[in-house]
Amino acid sequence: ESIYNASNLANLVLSSNNFTGQIRPDIFTSLFLLNSLVLDNNQFSGPVPETLFFKSQLNVLTLQGNNFVGFISNSICDAKEVSSKQLRLQSLTLDCEEVTCDSSCCEEGTECV
Numbered sequence: 001e002s003i004y005n006a007s008n009l010a011n012l013v014l015s016s017n018n019f020t021g022q023i024r025p026d027i028f029t030s031l032f033l034l035n036s037l038v039l040d041n042n043q044f045s046g047p048v049p050e051t052l053f054f055k056s057q058l059n060v061l062t063l064q065g066n067n068f069v070g071f072i073s074n075s076i077c078d079a080k081e082v083s084s085k086q087l088r089l090q091s092l093t094l095d096c097e098e099v100t101c102d103s104s105c106c107e108e109g110t111e112c113v
Helices: 050-054
Strands: 011-013 020-022 036-038 043-046 060-062
Touching: none
Parallel strands: 011 036, 020 043, 036 060
Antiparallel strands: none
């Protein structure tokens, strides 16, 4: 609950903490200055909240090494706020008939199931 009140937070690194469960879509909405969100090497599951891709200050989003699954809309490719060189989505299952994922959006080798 206290993360909702951290509106001046710029960098949040939660790497390798064995966090589990789904990420609530509203959890980062009040973090207006969030520049870097590093959630790699945990055990997060479920869909990646699409709200992450529209944070105006977000430059680094690291999600690799989790168990994210589901549908990612084409908005990920249109999220100009996130540099494609810094966006790493690994261990991600995509609905490939619904998602256009070119090399500028997804890392080469991302598996579509």
